[in-house]
Amino acid sequence: LALAAGLPLSVLAQQKKIVLGFSQIGAESEWRTANTESIKQAAKDAGIELKFSDAQQKQENQIKAIRSFIAQKVDVIAFSPVVESGWGTVLREAKAAKIPVILTDRAVNEKDDSLWVTFMGSDFLEEGRKAGRWLVDNVKGGEVNIVELQGTVGSAPAIDRKKGFEEVIKGKPQYKIVRSQTGDFTRAKGKEVMQAFLKADPKKINVLYAHNDDMAIGAIQAIEEAGLKPGQDIKIVSIDAVKGAFEAMMAGKLNVSVECSPLLGPQLMKAVQDVVAGKTVPKRIVTEETVFPMESAAKEFPKRKY
Ligand code: AHR
Numbered sequence: 001l002a003l004a005a006g007l008p009l010s011v012l013a014q015q016k017k018i019v020l021g022f023s024q025i026g027a028e029s030e031w032r033t034a035n036t037e038s039i040k041q042a043a044k045d046a047g048i049e050l051k052f053s054d055a056q057q058k059q060e061n062q063i064k065a066i067r068s069f070i071a072q073k074v075d076v077i078a079f080s081p082v083v084e085s086g087w088g089t090v091l092r093e094a095k096a097a098k099i100p101v102i103l104t105d106r107a108v109n110e111k112d113d114s115l116w117v118t119f120m121g122s123d124f125l126e127e128g129r130k131a132g133r134w135l136v137d138n139v140k141g142g143e144v145n146i147v148e149l150q151g152t153v154g155s156a157p158a159i160d161r162k163k164g165f166e167e168v169i170k171g172k173p174q175y176k177i178v179r180s181q182t183g184d185f186t187r188a189k190g191k192e193v194m195q196a197f198l199k200a201d202p203k204k205i206n207v208l209y210a211h212n213d214d215m216a217i218g219a220i221q222a223i224e225e226a227g228l229k230p231g232q233d234i235k236i237v238s239i240d241a242v243k244g245a246f247e248a249m250m251a252g253k254l255n256v257s258v259e260c261s262p263l264l265g266p267q268l269m270k271a272v273q274d275v276v277a278g279k280t281v282p283k284r285i286v287t288e289e290t291v292f293p294m295e296s297a298a299k300e301f302p303k304r305k306y
Pocket of ligand 1: 028029030031032105106157185211212213214239240260
């Protein structure tokens with residue numbers, strides 16, 4: 001009747017509100033904050049009731065939240081898994097309760113892909129390759145000693161960004177990863193670990209590869225405090241392309257940021273509505289992204305949404 005009356009979809013949704021339970025990883029980075037905002041805003045715009053839970057970086061909290069969504073009989077569960085493994089049991093519980101699950105941003109390492117309806121987010125392996133390609137195309141001549149700040153141990157982006165980058169420098173002996181450690185995707189840890197790297201090898205570091213911008217920004221502080229020029233003495237390659245990275249690029253302190261978009265909210269709500277309506281959604285939805293070298297930063301900055 002409502003359709004016949006030509007009512008918009010959002011009005012229809014309000015008549016029988018869809019309930020979505022979403023378990024977010026935490027608030028470790030500028031990227032994550034933008035991702036949370038995008039999801040909250042998109043739920044509002046779509047008239048979807050959002051039960052939002054912040055896991056503070058802990059898998060056990062995400063599992064608890066998912067179990068609570070199952071107990072509350074929400075219509076759809078979505079989550080961004082902090083690490084790749086250890087989800088089988090809780091995903092089987094959701095399946096047994098006939099609640100569809102959507103993975104956003106990060107993947108899980110489970111063989112049975114009937115445990116989720118779709119996985120939407122970036123291609124982290126390709127992001128790692130893009131970072132590697134920028135490096136080999138732009139930093140040449142002599143030995144290139146690289147230090148790597150990895151993301152959260154066991155997380156899909158940390159695993160894939162490392163792998164993709166290594167794939168590109170493999171067989172090019174001048175590019176050497178001399179140190180690699182986790183900075184847990186945070187500024188504070190990025191700074192702390194970079195300080196340790198600099199203390200261990202103050203002269204030998206030519207390049208920093210950071211798995212996200214926040215760690216790169218933290219590391220920039222450490223490099224400056226050590227009396228070196230970030231972006232010049234040490235070239236810096238990172239991932240996300242958040243506003244903070246653009247500011248660093250415009251200041252000449254960060255050389256390139258590979259884009260990883262956190263703006264998954266509208267796509268997620270559309271998938272939730274489709275799943276509830278019984279429509280088929282693609283099993284994998286890949287976000288389209290690009291690369292921003294520092295030379296493009298000033299022009300692009302006014303257009304950035306996160
Ligand atoms: O999963 C995406 C990654 O998680 C982003 O690159 C990082 O900034 C975030 O914390």
